[in-house]
Amino acid sequence: MNIRVLKPGSFTTIQDAGRWGSQQLGVSASGPMDEVSHRIANLLVGNPPAAATLEVTLLGPVLGFDVDAVVAVVGGTPNVRLDGSPVPAARTLQVTSGEVLTVKDLARGARCYIAVAGGIVVPEVLGSCATHARSRLGGLLGRPLRSGDVLQVGRAAAAAGRPWAARAAHWSVSSYELARLHSPDPIRVLRGRHEARFPAGVRDAFYQERFLITTQSDRMGFRLRAGSAALASHTAAISEGVSFGTVQLPPDGHPIVLMADRQPTGGYPCIANVITADLPRLAQCRPGESISFEQVTLERAYEALRGQEEFLRRLALSLQAA
């Protein structure tokens, strides 16, 4: 039961919910950059939320299906075609054996997820099939997809059967609802562990500046460029554990936001932490775009997260009831 990679796209990797439990060995957690889109894609094809999908970056793959499959593409605004004809994103798609699915560019956003009912099947490494390209762990041979690769699809595609597939044919999530998931600029953060070590002027500037997302930004981290030298300082810290969304501020004054493929520990001081609810929105920002930060309380951070989880719960229920 195969999918052939005819064109790989600019950087397409297999991601499940992440490789947890081994960060103390220096192993990155990896997993999806935009967890919410990854989960919605899985929901639309009847997969468990942690099932392995293909994470597409900016320009997607061309996939030849050798099997009937149920597929969904969610994240940003991707241009999706089936045998050349446009098909909607964020919707359950029936793909027939022999058809070619193309995920071209993303009109908006930076990443989307291709979910296939049954999940993408590759060997697990340390309990996960998430890809960490830098250490060559997980995914397909520890690397992004290449032309000629063949992907295995899990059993659910065949077992789902006609009645389920017919019901699922009407599943979709409107772009309005997807947009409501995310608040507009700025990116909300919590006070960082070392915030008090920075001079007051640096802290103030951090919340006033707009930062450019440079082209040196990737799954490991977003390297931001400050417009002024106002954030430069001699603040230091000792290496310790970091999170997805930790904002480091090195001496040069240009912040780095650690993302899915971050190393488990970091030695630069941490000025802020992006709230979990805003990580998907941040992951959809492209190099060349600018962002700013707003400090919020832990209560607001959890309120925002509850709102997203409630949305996902209602979506799951409404899809099942459809």
Place this chain on the structure above:
Amino acid sequence: MRRAPDVSVAPMGDSAVVVELGTAIDEGVNERVIALGEHIRRQAWPHVLDVVPSYCAVVLHFDARAVADSAEAYVASLQRRLLRAAAEARAAAGSATGSDTPAGREFLLPVCYEGEYAPDMDEVSAATGLSPREIVVRHSGRTYRIHMLGFSPGFPYLGGLDASLQVPRRPAPRSEVPAGSVAIGGAQTGVYPTATPGGWNLIGRTPLKLFDPDRQPACLLKAGDRMRFVPISAAEFRQQSQ
């Protein structure tokens, strides 16, 4: 933030909590950190994803989305449990006698410091004013303590490099350092278990596969272990290559 003598516990972002046992690199603090990390891992608290010890702190990562509905209560409960765990770990360490206290293993790492396995040896020799032979004697002549793993799979943060061996990082990093490379950078020394970019000076290589995700244990080195570098010849290196 909650405090007890020597311990502070606080949220770190909305998906982690950090327990701090000290503020500087200190062997005693680090031993307590490692013991606390292991103690916490054994408790297997719900929704905990990772427990990451470092020089002076333990970071506990949890699944914020899974606990979102009662996150505030979960975090408060986690902080209470961590304070209790720190007290338990301190009591356990305090009740161990000198002979009981596990000193950690001493790991002997075979290293070839010659030829193609030591591409920067001549530069380090010029920079330090020491002959390659003297560098090998001083580098392999002492025991190093592994304070933590991080940076890349299995990468050990070692303490105790001889001051006379300190050399600055290379002006430009190599895009790929061979797996097993033994290196010196600034005041630190270490081993790159896997091929990664690196800016340190390469003075040797080990034939051992320090990190293998398909092996149990995946990492040969552990935080809290002591290690020594044991010089071997190029012929022995080829024999031992895995």
